[in-house]
Amino acid sequence: MEEILKHKATGTEFFKQGKYEEAVGAYSEGLKLCGGDFVEEQFLSTSVILLSNRSLCLCKLGRAEEALKDANEATDIDPKFAKGWIRRATAFQALGRLKDAL
Secondary structure, X not given: OHHHHHHHHHHHHHHHOOOHHHHHHHHHHHHHHHOOOOOOHHHHHHHHHXXXXXXHHHHXXXXXXXXXXXXXXXXXXXXXXXXXXXXXXXXXXXXOXXXXXX
């Protein structure tokens, strides 16, 4: 878990510096350690945060389809995670799908 949190913190630092591509890489590395496509249960809440953070970075990079995929995955894992829904709406907005964003 310590290594995953290190990648999360690194991603957050890159985000603060406006280095979105590097942040995406750090969050992706953290997600790999969580189990990738088959997230281990003990890492679910951390995975949701990493997906949400990566979704925001992808939106900043103009990669809205990928951002939407991450946001959808985050809300699938934890439907009560509000930021996941916000990221989803942001991605829909970037795609020009305003009705879906609402």
